[in-house]
Amino acid sequence: MVWKRSQWARGDNRRTACRRCGLSTRPVSEAIGVCLHCLRTRPEEALPIAQEAHRRAREAFGMPAVAPRTPGGIRCGLCAWDCTLGEGERGYCGLRMAQKGRLVHLAGTPEKGLLQWYRDPLPTNCVADWVCEGHHRRGDHNLAVFYGSCTFHCLFCQNWHFRELSPQAGPLLSAQELANVANPHTFCVCFFGGDPSSQMPHALAAGRLLARKGVRVCWETNGMMHPKLLDHAVQLSLETGGCIKFDLKAFDENLHIALTGASNRRTLENFQRAAARIPERPQPPLVVASTLLIPGYVDAEEVHRIARFIAAIDPEIPYTLLAFAPHFLMADLPCTSSTHAQEAVEAARAAGLSRIRVGNVFLLDMPVPF
Known part of the structure; x- marks a missing residue:
């Protein structure tokens, strides 16, 4: 399947309005359909809109729309989805299915x-x-x-x-x-x-x-x-x-679900679990964290909350803030601005982290033609 930008991006510079509050004062991805403020303050109304985008996109690639939860099915258990598969069903990742009463690993x-x-x-x-x-x-x-x-x-x-x-x-x-x-x-x-x-x-x-x-x-x-x-x-x-590098995409669970389709609970738990072993080998760093600075969604406030979580574990865990470039279904957003990146660095530092770096700096302020 060849995915075309035009399937989701309009092809012009008009701002998308949030489908819940109607405002377009901050970047809103047409795919997600709702703004950061609504995801944080009215998730019961905003989140289903974003989840519908995930459902449609997964079905377009022939993937299960949601993780199967079939009563009496076969449990996988390899990841946090903990899929329970009925006969012929595939797991969320698409690599496991139930067949003749057993779990079959396709890969x-x-x-x-x-x-x-x-x-x-x-x-x-x-x-x-x-x-x-x-x-x-x-x-x-x-x-x-x-x-x-x-x-x-x-x-x-x-x-x-x-x-x-x-x-x-x-x-x-x-x-x-x-x-x-x-x-x-x-x-x-x-x-x-x-x-x-x-x-x-x-x-x-x-x-x-x-x-x-x-x-x-x-x-x-x-x-x-x-x-x-x-x-x-x-x-x-x-x-x-x-080392093990964790992508900490958001701290707010509702925002995380809107962006990734999944809860971040297991991610945060496993990050703490891995970081608990840092004293066994302080150098080179065993655990590294990164966050993608998505315009309109992962702002300085979100970075501060992620960084505060990391700093409470170990303030010297290296933290990379990555500049965003439009991809996949969020191709209608701009690249990260240098102002956004600087605000994020200051927020991470204020949260107590001491080793912070901006990655993909060549993308900062890069104009993106639509």
Whole structure:
């Protein structure tokens, strides 16, 4: 399926008005349909409008509109959705289904992962690059593992094309086959996507094989995996000198659901769980956080709340604020402004964090033609 910008963006510079309050004084994405103020103050009216956008978009890609909750069905349990599948139903991630009374894994096992990979020369555009030894490893590379599934459904996803991969069409690769592509210049591996949370058995198996080759194991994740799977991921990073990078997209749960389709409760719980192990290896940083500065939605107030949450755990956890560029269904928003970024930095600092960086600075104030 080829996704066309015109399916959601109008193609001009008119401001979209919020479908609940009717105001257009701040950026409103046509896909979400409602403004930040309404999501914060009238979520019972605003949130269903945004959820309808998720439903339509998921169905357009042949994905279950919601996580199945069939009474008496087969439980998956690999992530926070905890899908319960009736006969023939697929889970939210699309990789598991109930068939003849058992759970069938279409992908995401050590034997078959739905993914693409490439060698990313170091230093690279990683949210942890500024606190990682990889920044100084010119001539080496990161093994970037792009998983073709996710447990979120972000309407702004810059890697939305993972939805065009499928267990039926591939590409499928075993953990051993993936580990075999590492060479003496493979300094680190990063499991991202999509997200590794929907294929953790594969990622953990591959990570262990790569660790035996001396490769640092890193993760970039929404943190939706089962806590026990997270523990194994953190252990691999601890042992190899890698890190786990959490995308903390919003602190307000209603805003988070509007943007990603999912609650952030498991994400925040797993972040705390991983950060509790920082004393086992203070350097290099074990846990890194990042937040995308989405115009009109993730403002300085939201950043302050996220940063306050992080600082209460450890004020020295590195925090990267990422400039936004319009993607996927939120292609009608502008890029992050330098003013927005500066306000966010000041908010994070006021919340108590000491290690803050703005990433993707080349996108700041960039004009985007519609």
